[in-house]
Amino acid sequence: MKSNFRVIMVVVVIITMLAGSVYIGAGAFRTAGSGDTVATVGSEKITKDELYDYMVKQSGQQAIDTLVSEKIIELEAKKNNVTVEAAEVDEEIASYEEMYGGKEALESALASSGFDMDYLRGNIETNLKIKKILEPTIEITDDEISEYFTANKASFDQQEQVSARHILVETVEVANEVLGKLNAGDDFAVLAKEYSVDTSNKDNGGELGFFGRGQMVPVFEEAAFGAEIGKVVGPVETDFGFHLLIVDEKKEAVEATLDSKKEEVRDVLLDQKIQSQVTTWLDEKYKEYDINITL
Template sequence: MKKLYWMIGMVLVIGLVMTATFMQGKNVASVNGEKISEDELHELLVSQYGSEVLETLITEKMIKQEMKKEKVEVSKAELEEEMNAYMESYGGEEAFQEILANNGVEMSTIEKNIENYVATKKLIEPRIKITDDELLAYFEENKDSYAQAEQIQASHILVEDEETAKEVRKKLEAGEDFGKLASEYSTDVSNSETGGDLGFFGRGEMVQTFEEAAFTLEIGEISAPVKTDYGYHIIKVVEKKEAKEAVYEEVKQEIKETLFDSKLETEYATWLDEKFEEYEIKNDLKS
């Protein structure tokens, strides 16, 4: 239910089918003068995607009717929260908008799909029960994934050659500002304007020589030039987080959300089957 690309894909297919339906009788293309008509396009789209698209539309109708019957509403705040979560999962609003633009999909259409998702979630939620025993069992089975590994936050200045690296190092020893020098010298454009900040990272996330040097530094300490395949780095450690075992109470809510999402997916299929049996549905496409 949370597969955004699936939703976008279905929106595009529905759009193609609806466009073809309303424009039958016209020609859409030709090959060496031999025309391809809208009727041919419509027939192909309906034969390949018609059943799936129609089932999606039927499901949407049932959800709307269930919302009315159960007095379920989706608030603007709930819609915005879910939309923000979607955009964040795809790299933020800018990246999200680019996906929509590349697929020719309007934001309002995605908002409608998300509203249907939130409404369905509300309709099914009362059917889902999660016990304390389930939460604890999941924690014990996945404890390592909730533990915090040793991490450091570091900044770096990346230059192409050793001579430049030594020049930068001397300026740092003379008291010049690390962030200012990163902006001036660093070839890593992804973070040069933010003082070379790499954020927090653990072992195994950086190239070995860089990692070995970074993890030996104390907070505030600046390394000698470190050579990697990318060039020469001057590294400064900003903060450290020690390794920490997982604490059940600290991750209990996160586990609950994980189990809820898993059960929601299963329960949705059951709920939908029940509604298809309960509702009087006439599908002329199957006639």
């Protein structure tokens, strides 16, 4: 539904983590027995030894570099008494879930890019460690904050938004059938689970979360922003099918001020500076530690 739908990973990029790469440890497949069979083709066997050798050739250097970098970050966090609580990771996860309209939608977005929630949690935890390690070394002046806000003010303005739910079906006949049940008092969430073909949110009552103009396909957007709160709208036809929707809440546009956004701007600048410094920081740490790669 969202035209700019993509996985938004953590702002602070830490190390070379390539989508689709296989991350393995140096002995990951040998520990259980190098002759163990992982697949068969007719009477022929493919062993863990063969799999290990193939994966090392494909991405072994990238994988070991990633693991070394993660270990350095872990050791530096201990050295600096830096810890990340589960609640801190949960808070970040919650912001992503809100952005995508629920846990199921976020999981679907991650899966479409080859990731899962465990990967995201680990990525967030590592990024938070780096942020806590480097933040005390970074200075952000009031002039920098003011200049950035002035140059990017529009991005801090709150745009008009609506929070909506929808049920997506393939034909107008089914849409009218569902509409009849809604008008008769049937529960929207129950019908969404039963009828909707939008698997990213059907089990979450069809929740789409808050969205602004330009995020949905035009005809759906027009219907949503023109709807009265709490009233069923539709069927609305798009390239995806036929939608029945309910708008639960609306937020009016609000112009941002420097005073109200100062901390938010500081966080943006902090993330940018960390992102620009982390590679150099890791390079320096590589030189400090006795690293012996025998892959």
